[in-house]
Amino acid sequence: MTHPTDISLHAEAHLYGSSQDKFLQDEDTLSVAELIPQILMERKSFVHLSEDSIAAEIEARKSGMDIDEDASKTGSAEAFSPAQTGDNLTSISQNVANGSGPDSEDGESSLEKFHRQKVDLLGHIGSALNETSLSLDFVSLLMSAEKPNITKSTISPHLSKTVPLGSLSADRLESVSGSVSGSASDSRSGSAGSSKNAESIGLGWKYQSLRNVTGLFRGAASQLRGQVAVEKNYWHQINKVLAHGEVLYKLRDPETHARAIGVQYGYGDSGSTYHDRGVAVLRKNDATGDVSFRPMTASASVSSASASASASSRNRFTRVRVLSKIDDDYMLTGQSALQREELEKHTDEAVLNELETARFFLFEDDLFYHLVREAKNLIGYNVTIIGDKIIVDVHDQVLELESIYYDAENEEDLANVYQNTNRESSRDNARAQQMLNFLKIMLCCYYRYRLTLKHKMPTSYTKWKQANSHPLLLRPLLGHIRHQRNCRQMKALLDKLCRGLDTNSVTHELQEHMYANLTSGPVENPFQKAVQRPLSTFTIVLEKVATQQHLKAEVEVTASEIFVDLVVRLTVARYKSKEDLEDNHDGSNVLSLDFTDLMDVGESLDWTLANFLEENEQ
Known part of the structure; x- marks a missing residue:
């Protein structure tokens, strides 16, 4: 009985009308x-797509076989006869080998497989290079x-x-065997000698x-003993x-940027x-353990060898000189000397001597710094600053305060040998x-005054405090010198007035009381004379x-708040x-x-005395 052939039906599009699927x-x-996009969606690639594979696929469909079933059942020969499926199996195996077919849809694509194999190959190459x-x-x-x-x-x-x-090395050891020829006794004696020789070599290696x-x-x-001695020192x-x-x-x-121990020798x-x-660094000598004193100044980055020389060349001290007017010319009549005993060695430790x-x-630098700072406000009172020298003109004397370099080798200059000639x-x-x-x-008193201010409640910083925040150093000294000169002139003026009086008609009595503000009572503070304005009557x-x-x-002869201005109060009463x-x-x-x-x-x-005498005559 013959099978009917497949009947193909085709319906025109206009017969569907409005019921036709838009997406079909x-x-x-x-x-x-x-x-092309639809083929790429189904086939995923055109690389393994050929005319033969398409023809084989069409032939398989005509024979009633599905490609997916053929790919999964390529090994079973019972499903199809050799005569009918021989050509189909050959074409399907070629498609599978080329990467096209059903594996491209369900599994990984050929491109992904290529990349995976490429990565594996690179991994193997990298492992080979590393090894x-x-x-x-x-x-x-x-x-x-x-x-x-x-x-x-x-x-x-x-x-x-x-x-x-050189941390990895190898040696080759050769064993000494006995002679092959000879009798058995010679072999035994040779083996005994070789074992004894090997034992001696082993002992030698162990001993070495x-x-x-x-x-x-x-x-x-x-x-370790050397390090302990260094650390102990x-x-x-x-x-x-x-x-x-x-x-x-x-x-x-600051030089080595290593941790160190510092010492504070300043007056902060x-x-x-x-x-x-x-502030100084107590630098350690790694070889001996000795401690060296290195101040942390602007030039602290110099080498250790030149640090001591540069530090000694920077040392200064303050000197006071007195020039008196003799025969219309100012001559040196007095000069302060450096206190050498303060620089002598106090202990046997070099570090402590350098520190002192x-x-x-x-302290000498700090003193001259405050002197210059205070002298700037006394320019209008015959005070001049020239370089590292402060010149104070006090009528018939000139005071010079200068900061000079310290030269330990010039002992004659330090001891004023040339100045003490007569x-x-x-x-x-x-x-x-x-x-x-x-x-x-007075500088030490200023330090103490600053410490007492730290324990008090802070107040507003006014202009007067800003102008008078520097210590009382030069102003009390200059003020008392000027005050004594003013008192001498006032005494001479009063003596001149008394000498002009007529002793037959009037009698007079003159009394002088120097520093009346201090002698009126017991002095509680020894620095009261230095911090209070002088007052003489x-x-x-x-x-x-x-x-x-x-x-x-x-x-009353006194001074203003800055110690150098003259203030005279005159009070006259009649009894x-x-x-x-x-x-x-x-x-x-x-x-008054x-x-x-x-x-x-x-x-x-x-005028007052003349008026009093005229009333007497009337």
Whole structure:
């Protein structure tokens, strides 16, 4: 019975009407631009797509076989006869080998398989290179024990940094066998001799290794003893510095940037405001353990060899000189000397001596710094600053305060040998030295004053505080010198007025009371004279012989807040009798004025006394 042939039905598109599916496309009517994406979606690639494979696929469909079933059942020959499926199996196997067919849809594509195999190949190549490099490093390290210069160019950089050259070596040992020929006794004696020889060689190797290890231990022990001695010496000197009462703390060495121990030899904790804090590094000598003193200044980056020389060349000290006017010319009559005993060795430790020397010269620098700072506000009072010298003109004398370099080798200049040639040139040496000591003591008082301010409640920083924040150093000294000169001139002026009086008609009495503000009561503070404005009084009492009337004139000579300005207060009162004067009763004020010039005071007193005498004549 014959099977009916397949009947193909085709319906026109207009017969569907509105019920036609919009997404159902006719493959025969698709354009090339629409057909290629659809083929790529189904086949995934055109690489393994050929005319033969398409023809085989069409032939398989005509014979009623599915390509997927053929790909999964290529090994079973029972499903199809050899005559019918021989050609089909051949074409399908070719498609599978080429990467086209059903595996491209369900599994990985040929491109992905290519990339995967490429990655595997690169991995194998990298492993081979690594193993080759490792083998080359091993051989180079093994050869470095014999030929280190040659193996430097072949060994890897990482291995050369982590493993030293010559650390891997090998030796070849050959065994000594007996003679093959000979009798059995000779063989036994030869084997016994070779074993004894091998035992001796082994003992030799052990003895050599033991000696090497012993040498290593002895060297390590000697090195440890040396390090212990160095550390003991270092910490012994550090303990000496600590026992001296110095402040130690940790810091970084500015030269080596290593951790070190620093010492503070400055006066920062004492209230100093100087820009140099006075900090030094106690640098350790790694070979001996000795401690060297290295101040941390602007030039601290110099080498250790020139650090001491540069530090000594920077040392300065303050000197006071007195020039007196002799025969219309100013001659040197006094000069302060350096206190050499303060620079002498106090202990046997060189570090402590260097520390004390640095502290001494730091105080000298701080002193002159504040003197210059204070002298800037006294330019209008005959004070001049020229370089490292402050010149103070006080009528018939000139004071010079200068900062000079310290030269330890020039002992004659330090001891004022050339200045002490005669009595006239050295008459004011003690006065110059006392001025210098006064300035140093006042600087110490300023330190103490700064410390007391830290314990008080802070107040507003006014303009007056800003102008008077510097210490009282030069102003009290200059103020007291000017005050004594003003008092001498006032005494001479009053004596001149008293000498002009008629002793027959009037009697007079003149009293002088220097520093009346200090002698009126017990002095509680020894520095009260230095921090308070000076005040001296002159009292002149006139008595009329005929009428017994009394005139009392009180003159107070003092200064302003800056110590250098002259202030004179004149008070004149009249009394009818001596009893009223003593009791300060029933008196009338005649005059009460303040002056800043002694000539005005003299004219006012002259007018007052003349007026009192004229009333007597009337």
